C-alpha cells in the first residue's frame with residue numbers, strides 16, 4: 001500500500017485510467033492516511049464515498065486535499081475561524097467543482113491561518129499545524145495544512161490560496177512545489193474572501209508536473225467571478241529539460257534577514273541554472289522594497305470590508321443579543337475573531353478612514369502600481385525573476401507569535417508578485433540548517449513570470465526540478481516516505 005501512496009497525481013491518474021490501480025482502493029488508502037493525521041493538517045476528512053464514479057478526466061480518481069477556505073456544499077467550512085464554526089455552505093466553490101469535473105475528489109479540508117492571515121498557521125482557531133520535517137516547527141502559512149498534508153504523506157496534492165505568499169511560503173517550508181497562478185487565471189467564486197484584489201487559488205504538489213495537471217483543470221473563465229479570465233492557450237504537461245536561451249533576473253533586494261543557509265542554496269541554484277544553459281542577469285525592482293509596507297495596508301483594508309459580513313446574523317456562531325442587536329454584533333465578533341484578524345480589521349479600517357485614506361491607502365496603491373511597472377520593465381530584459389521564496393527555513397512554533405512585524409517579513413519575497421498579479425512558483429531547491437542551528441530543513445526557490453506566462457514558467461521549473469533532484473537528495477529524510485505517518 002505504501003507504494004501506491006508514493007505515486008504522483010499524474011502517475012496515479014494514469015494507472016487508474018489503465019485499470020492497473022483501483023480507484024476505490026487508492027481512495028481508501030489515502031483516507032486511511034489522512035485519518036491518521038498527527039500534524040493537525042486536517043479539519044475534516046471525507047467519509048467513504050457511496051459510489052466510485054465520475055472518474056473520467058485527467059485527475060480521474062485522485063483524492064485532493066482542499067484548504068478550508070473553499071466553500072463545499074454540506075461540508076463544514078471554517079476558514080480557520082471560530083466565527084464560522086458550524087457553518088455548512090449551501091454551494092461549492094468553482095475551483096473545487098472544476099477539480100471534480102476533471103475526475104478529482106475531495107479528500108479533506110485542511111487547516112489554515114484564520115481567514116488566510118498568517119505565515120505560520122499559528123493563527124488558526126483550531127490549533128497550529130506541525131511541520132512534518134520537524135514537529136517542533138511551523139509548516140508556514142496560511143495554506144499550512146495543505147502543505148503539511150502533501151509533505152507529510154497525508155495527501156497526494158492540495159488546493160491552496162495565495163494572497164501574499166500563502167501557497168509559496170508553506171510549500172517552501174515543507175519542501176514541496178507551490179504554484180500561485182496569475183490573478184484571474186482561476187475563479188475566486190466560493191473562495192472565502194480575504195483581500196479580493198490579491199486572492200488567487202493555486203496548488204501544493206510533490207512535483208511540477210502535478211502543478212501543471214492541477215492548473216490545467218482549475219484554470220478558466222467562470223461566469224460567477226467577473227475577474228476570472230482563464231489562460232487562453234490552456235496548460236499542458238511540461239517537458240523541458242534544459243534552460244538554454246532563457247534569462248533569469250536576480251533582483252537586488254535587501255539581504256538583511258536572509259538566513260545564511262537559504263542564501264547558499266539560492267546561490268547554488270543560480271549556478272545550476274547556468275549549468276542547464278540559462279543565463280543569470282541582474283534586474284532592478286526598486287519599489288519591491290516597499291512591498292511589505294504596501295501589502296500590509298492594502299490587504300487589511302480589503303479584509304476590513306470583506307469581513308464586515310460576519311455579524312452573527314448570516315453565518316456561523318452567534319453570541320449575546322439579549323440586550324440589543326448591536327450588542328449581538330459586537331459580542332459575536334469579539335468572541336468569533338482571533339487576535340490577528342482583529343488587528344487587520346483595525347489597521348484596515350484606520351487606513352480607509354476619511355482623512356487618512358490618501359496618506360495610507362492611496363499611497364499604498366501608488367506603490368502597487370510602481371511594483372507592477374518594475375516587473376514590466378524587468379520582463380523586457382529577462383524571462384523570469386528569481387528569489388529565495390522565504391528568508392528562512394521553517395522556524396520554531398511560537399518563535400514569531402509575539403512579534404507581528406517579524407511574522408510579516410516572511411512575505412518579503414512573495415508579496416511583490418502578488419501586488420503585481422503575476423504567476424510565481426516555489427520549488428524545493430535544497431536543505432539547510434536554520435541560523436540558530438538544528439537539523440537541515442527544506443529551502444524553496446521562487447521563479448516569477450509575466451502575467452499568463454504559466455506554461456513557460458512550468459517548463460523552466462520542470463527543467464530545474466529535474467536537475468536539482470530534491471526528492472531523491474532528501475531520500476529517507478523526506479517525510480512523505482512514511483516519516484510523518486510512521
Ligand code: GLN
Nearest residue numbers: 116117118163164165166
Ligand atoms: N502571510 C501573508 C498574510 O498574512 C499572506 C497570507 C496569504 O497569502 N493569504 O497576509
